Amino acid sequence: MRRSKATVKGNLKSIADTHIDGQAAALIDNIGDNQVDYRFFIGFKLLLNDRELSAKGVWHDIMLGIQDFLHEFNEKYTGDFMVMNNSEVDRFRKVARFLADKVSRRFKIRPLIKDDFGYLLEHLYGMSGQDYEDYQYHLPRQKNEQDTVIKKYDLIKPTRSLIEQKQRYLIITHGFTESYVTYMALSDIVGELDFPGSEIFYFQQQQFDFPIDTSLNVEIVTNKKALTKVRNKKKELKDLDNHAYESNNETTRGVADALDSVDDLEAELDQTKDAMYKISYVIRVSGKSYDEMKKRADQVLDFYDSLNIKLVRPFGDMLGLHSEFMPASKRYMNDYIQYVTSDFIASLGFGATQALGEREGIYVGYNVDTGRNVFIKPDLAAQGLKGTVTNALSAAFLGSLGGGKSFSNNLLVYYAVLYGAQALILDPKSERTDWAKNLDFMQDDINIVNLTSEEANRGLLDPYIILSNPKDSESLAVDTLTFLTGISSRDAERFPTLRKAIRNVTLDPQPGLLKVITELRREGTPIANNIADHIESFTDYDFAALLFSDGSTRRSIALDRKINIIQIADLVLPDADKTQDEYITAEMLSVAMLMIISTFAIDFIHADRSQFKIVDLDEAWAFLNVAQGKALSMKLIREGRSMNAGVYLVTQNANDLLDEKMKNNIGMKFAFRSTDINEIKNTLTFFGLDAEDESNQHRLRSLDNGECLFQDIWGHVGVLHFDYIFEHLYKAFDTRPPAQITGGE
Template identity: 90%
Template structure:
């Protein structure tokens, strides 16, 4: 059987029959958790993509490429920067050992290729164009003559390649309006060819196909041997399988062809390309060769079939026999199809659908084949393993090849092809980066680069660096948040963690190998901590200190800026303190008393009533306290052990005194965080707000959090909000500034609907609701910066990280933590 490819130039493939195909990789689109309406829209887009080609051929290929776990983690290691490189490298090496032991050296990743046969447009016939075509004809003749007698070299006319390149560019523009595509290159073709000829264990990203060429004025010359080099393997054809020896590796390969569609394929639910990604734990390749039958030809064929069926019906009537049910059903189907074709003017499609599966032994091959047969049978599709036709079906996977035989063809509409879910994916995260866990549905590793959203990469749906961790108690959100922040720091980030529950006191002990890089500031009510959170002490800029002092005191006293008497009085006192020597909040009281009016004395008494209450000493100083909270470590944790946070459903008017002081302190620290994100713009920074709902519930907290998120994007900083419900994240403006989203188990139906809506999913879809409700500990619904949604299981791997980040009380040891 001859090798069908004659020449490859960029994404163009010329075959021995004189045809030219342009191949593109269809960038996979998110399909998980979409509503039926959203799926219908994807179906319509793909139907239009198929319909725009009124003539010619289309080749769809789903290829199970391999990604080396070790190579991926090595590329991840190359991303690490900063002083913790050695510790990060140790962790990554440990991950590589654990993962390869658990899942093997390689993971399957599915890629989707689509090839279109290019047809040159009709052009005006002139003497010049006729002479040009004659010249090209002579050149092609001489090139073929040279090939025939020189044998080793392939000559390709540059002018012809140029003509097809222009057509391919026009086609790419049309396809690109509906789907994201990438033109293939020689490396893609090389990998594809070598893969179907038995190559295994090769990382897709590292593969290189050496195809030297010599170009002159009129044509380009390549060596035939270089072109067929990726196919070098020994293939032995048996009755129902091929034995392929590639290098020192033997593999057994079989091909299954679609023979019959025995029932209706209801959409949604018929997305075979999508479902088989999660159905099989072994690689499966699929080829769909499509030959377009124009509307006129299709109508002729349908009407001829109709005549045959009517003849059968009449014959049965004349011989006093009843027409069989099969003939009657076929007549109804033909009538319906004829009406549809006549009305829509759509084409028909002659398809050859072939599946390729391989195994390391014949037993493994048989088991895998049986699984595929059972799966397709459940979809009302019958597959067969043809006897003695393996090599011919093998050739259908080669780009620009023709259909091998007509025994297993089906005539379908564009609706059928569009309903197969070609390009639909369950991909999550990046190709390399921080390993955080695996996709529950596919088992594939998930990697995250928390700092790349702001780079404006093509294809991302957000440029926000912030993230949200949602879910009720005990689902694993705090544990997972800690894990991601920790790894981000190892990769070179700096973190400021606001810990109102003092759950991270043990980090310096449990993570003793990086003890010098962890700074825990424990703000207790002891006298030595007096005034440490005074706005005039904690912030270095006097103007910022004054603004924060106003926010803090108006919140504690309940004085609104609309209060025409009290607000100006308080504002004036604060301004005087700012302009004086050694400013501090206690001096505001002195300024108010100096004013000596009933209003100023009333405000002074109100403020003074807070100063000796519980841990309020942290807020009030006379200006002599020293600024001791410094952020010079990689991980900076600010803990206020005595905080009493109000319940989420409490209004501000219902706060008791200790709750008001607690929220005021969170406001001050979050303002301090704004100073933090303005340091060293070249370094990625994380501000982690645990129990974020507490200060998002008050107006001052809302303003500060929005400022943190907005300014964080330009200052290379992400705000990680850990809270219980999506509604805690306020309005759409804040939600639109959040990039990655992690939603853990929830049982309240209102919270579930809010979360699904936050993810842009159908909140009323019962399947989505049940999935969120039934998540296990450590599992979450994850949306990455590409808009992909799936269920992620966080994988800590190392026991010391489990002990360090576990936030459960000792009595309630349940897997996952909060």
């Protein structure tokens, strides 16, 4: 939360800080002071074979050996310094770089730095409550011409603690913190692990609400050596079988099963030529008290037992197993070695995790599967960070009615404004009328423009009035009137006539849409009169007065507040599944007004480029269903990306967004519960997931209220539960109708 505060900008910082403090207090009550985070570290033993054998090379190695002996002697008996030969370090660094390049083709990795090693060591020696990102390990060193010198005290400093060894656990005192730690080793694998489907590392993140450390020491056994070991084992089992036969006894079931397994393994190794792996698998569990540690250890034992894996807590070996967790340490004991194939290594799920969102920013909720907090930085995508799969700032909120789509959209926009953004919200259903009252602590920063059919508002949405650039006004007038009249640009007779009339109105000193009718009448041809009659038929509706003016209106809509809400009363929006040909007149006018306001939003995003802006289009499906509306939306989205603005599309139908141009320009995606199978498949396709996978379909269908399938700018997908925390936000953003109060005494 401290890092989140650092991202807040603007004049609402004090309000944002208050909200962050409240969120932090609520989260501490729910999950404690710290959140469990899992990371994977992988180490390789480097072998230097980059030089050809020569007399010079042999002499160099002899000299290095003598120097190493002298250095070790000095370190042990006469000095407090660790000395490393620079040429040897460079050789190892070269091999390490080559290996990292090779591994990075298959895994997303980064090389460890001194801070990583320091954190690992201090964590193992009892440190708790330290944020990984904020940890720093001070390791001064002196680099000379031939070698590098490090003080031994600085090197072992992360291991400062008092360790008391008991029979099956350790008591580690680090500073003023005391922790109880036990170690469990993998003893037997008594059944087959399904692969895929039993990724232990991944599922234990979801299973436990406490941290678990796992050490996996792996040695590769080549196929030839593996076959030799398997065949030797096969001979031992056959000897047991023959001995039982000669003694007139039956072979035990265990020996028979082992023979079958060995035969299968021998055939597999002989056919695939794969290697085997010699592993030791140790788990570390800690607690603040003995009882807590014991309870957690029992949970881990039960979890692994359900996977047909047996763990043991060796008697008197805790300190040795503790040392096995040190980076680059050797295997402590060979009593619990297992020989496994690559299937077992893969089934562990190494590297598998479920990350959502950012490390800091706006707290919006938690990952339903892992319980981890989810933070969002709405303006981050445009920074072009390495690893992101999109640089689009726009977002989509999908789902049927009642799933929490509008509430979650309101919550994210509100917090984005607190963190420094400016928002323009198109509210065609007038659901945000009470925001200024319910959010009274920031009512001076909320501007609600309620466009009614009153005479004072006549012409406010006329393209020639609402836009300042005459060329843009002319283009919007063409789009509006062609949409209302159904005249296509391919109509060789009617379109040029309408286009000419609009051009003449643009040249007028006081242009307005009503003057288009006058220009058509002046033309006097049957086609012009027909178009004029058609346009005039729309002006009879009460709220059409907003759209048509004679050019005398000079009052503009101001968008100078942090939150600007435009509401149009009496709009009649068409159903999402209606085609344009089925729209009634009121619906045509309503969609045309939405198109005009969305075009007006282009002026809004062209304001201060240094400030992140949000254009929130509620009920976006209403104008995404028509060609003009979709074209305007695409223009808004494309220009928004360069102007540091995101367009938030709230729609019921994912099919509106499946056009590749639209899809590729949307960054974050939020999909709420849906029950229609076609809509579910469209949504999964929009997310880039397998639309035919029944588990994916069931997951989307079974989401609870406030839960959504979320895809962040890194491409991660998971189920997010929006957490409003504060009751005043729930009251302000809840769009449900008030419940009837029934009953009595």
